[in-house]
Amino acid sequence: MNIKSLCLVLAALVGGLWIAGCGSSNNRSDAAQDGVIVMQLDEEYELHEGDVLEPTDAETRIAVRHVFEDDRRYVTLLAGSATLVLGDEDDR
Known part of the structure; x- marks a missing residue:
């Protein structure tokens, strides 16, 4: 696996975790x-x-x-x- 592919995979993982975290906010005004x-x-x-x-x-x-x-x-x-x-x- 080359560096470019590895960076893309890492970016996709980080992006997925960030999106998942946004949905779990316990902020009263958002919920x-x-x-x-x-x-x-x-x-x-x-x-x-x-x-x-x-x-x-x-x-x-x-x-x-x-x-x-x-x-x-x-x-x-x-x-x-x-x-x-x-x-x-x-x-x-």
Whole structure:
């Protein structure tokens, strides 16, 4: 394999990883559609004041993690489905 081919392969790999990384952003403004995030299984979301969790079926199970040092709360969808309705950012 010559140098030019190796560079092209490396560029394609780096580009693919960069594109894949762009889709996994947990930025609230990017993930929210009209202030509502459809939660994904096994993905952790940070809760802010005014946010509301809405389970969409009876099988929904959600884990809550509270970091007392920073007074932050995180939720993870374990089963079922749920949405996270974002509170007003002006209240923060």
